[in-house]
Amino acid sequence: MSESVECSELPSELLVPIGKGLDTRIEILRSRGVCKSWRSAISCSDFIPRFPLNFPNPFPPRRRRRRLLWLALSHDEADHLHQQTICLLHETILYRLTPSASSDKGWLIKIEDCKFKMHLLDPHRQRYESDSPNILPNNFVLLDYGTVELTRVHTLEIQSLIPIGRVNKVVMFNDCHVFVVYGDGKLGHAKCGDESLTCLGEKDMEFDDAIVYEGQVYVVDRFGIVWWIKINDSTLDLVKFWNPCGSDCLKTQKHLVESDGTIYIVDRYLDREWRGRHYACVVGFKVYKKNEWGGEWVLEESLGDRAFILLLDKQKNYP
Numbered sequence: 001m002s003e004s005v006e007c008s009e010l011p012s013e014l015l016v017p018i019g020k021g022l023d024t025r026i027e028i029l030r031s032r033g034v035c036k037s038w039r040s041a042i043s044c045s046d047f048i049p050r051f052p053l054n055f056p057n058p059f060p061p062r063r064r065r066r067r068l069l070w071l072a073l074s075h076d077e078a079d080h081l082h083q084q085t086i087c088l089l090h091e092t093i094l095y096r097l098t099p100s101a102s103s104d105k106g107w108l109i110k111i112e113d114c115k116f117k118m119h120l121l122d123p124h125r126q127r128y129e130s131d132s133p134n135i136l137p138n139n140f141v142l143l144d145y146g147t148v149e150l151t152r153v154h155t156l157e158i159q160s161l162i163p164i165g166r167v168n169k170v171v172m173f174n175d176c177h178v179f180v181v182y183g184d185g186k187l188g189h190a191k192c193g194d195e196s197l198t199c200l201g202e203k204d205m206e207f208d209d210a211i212v213y214e215g216q217v218y219v220v221d222r223f224g225i226v227w228w229i230k231i232n233d234s235t236l237d238l239v240k241f242w243n244p245c246g247s248d249c250l251k252t253q254k255h256l257v258e259s260d261g262t263i264y265i266v267d268r269y270l271d272r273e274w275r276g277r278h279y280a281c282v283v284g285f286k287v288y289k290k291n292e293w294g295g296e297w298v299l300e301e302s303l304g305d306r307a308f309i310l311l312l313d314k315q316k317n318y319p
Contacts, residue, residue: 008035015041023050024093025113026147033143049113052088055156056196058180058188059085059164086159089170089178091152094123098146106146110153123309156180171210173217177231179210187219189236200229201238211256213263220254220265224288224297245288245297251280257308263290265297266308 019042022028028047032039090112098106110123154170166183173179180188180197185206188197201207210219217229224244230237245265250273255266265288270280287308288297 008037010037012037012041019043019046022047024111024149025049025118026093026095026111030143030147051091051113052157053192055087055089055178056190056194057085057087057158057160058156058167058182058197059158059160060196084161085164088157088159089172090155090157091172092121092155093152094150096148096150098148099144108150154178168208169210171212171217173212173231177217179217179219179229181207181210181219185222198236200236201227208254209256211258211263213256213258218256218263220256222250222252222254224254224265224267226256226265242290243296255310259306259308262292264288264300264308266310268310 015038019028019031022031022042025044025047028042028044032042032044092110092112095109095111096106097109108123110121112119112121152172154172156167156170158164158167167180168183169179169181171179176191178190178192179200180190182188185208187200187205187207187210189200190197206222207219208222210217212218217231218241219227219229219238221227225240226242228239228241230239245267251270253268253270253274255268257264257266267286267288268282269284269286271283272280274280287300287303289300291298
């Protein structure tokens with residue numbers, strides 16, 4: 001017959017591996033606040049954030065031919081500048097904080113773990129190096145709040161001396177596979193430690209977004225067709241998974257959104273064709289929900305009390 005044990009009575013030989021299994025500073029701080037024995041066994045000074053990670057440059061010289069001609073750079077000069085390009089993969093985490101006394105009110109915060117501090121970022125924006133992130137104050141007591149991790153977001157920071165293209169979306173899967181949706185609709189893949197990205201799909205395929213949903217990676221193309229990325233031991237296959245939805249107009253961009261365990265497609269209508277290098281203004285939205293009883297998408301007339309927030313990259317696009 002098993003007996004329950006108070007947290008404060010757990011032996012240190014159990015607390016040490018528990019501490020090593022925590023991968024965010026917030027988890028460590030909350031664990032250290034449980035009691036004196038937990039605080040003694042779990043150390044903040046030993047925590048080393050995994051991110052940012054070095055990542056291969058998603059824009060090798062062969063993808064820059066037009067830009068090199070525009071800048072009048074020779075291939076040798078371009079290769080030299082390309083070798084100096086630094087690409088880092090960042091991870092930020094969205095949390096919901098609620099006061100202990102009231103669970104029906106809360107705040108949405110976005111945290112990035114750095115070497116010695118936690119940076120508090122604007123949850124309505126992508127991460128940029130030019131941002132001036134706030135540092136959580138020392139008198140901020142996490143145990144006074146209920147903390148729920150909502151999702152983890154990955155972005156690429158590219159430090160380049162020559163113009164680069166656009167990256168629309170970055171998705172990390174199983175802490176190893178990284179998928180990149182380019183501004184021109186191409187889909188790239190790399191594993192941690194790879195020296196370059198591999199392009200997925202046929203040459204004429206254009207993708208708008210990617211998502212991890214129910215333990216699998218999906219991408220949506222410009223026609224609204226959702227593809228499952230089947231990950232094998234040594235290969236990746238694109239498998240047509242769900243029928244198209246919405247408009248196939250060049251003036252739309254599709255986004256995959258998960259809410260309350262259900263997947264949606266948000267069709268964002270623009271005033272002009274946006275792929276490649278053009279900017280466009282939003283003129284409307286349509287939202288489609290997956291019909292659980294069949295393979296069709298159903299147009300939603302209202303989201304009720306829900307709100308979808310689309311974080312769009314405003315990175316400058318070069319010719």
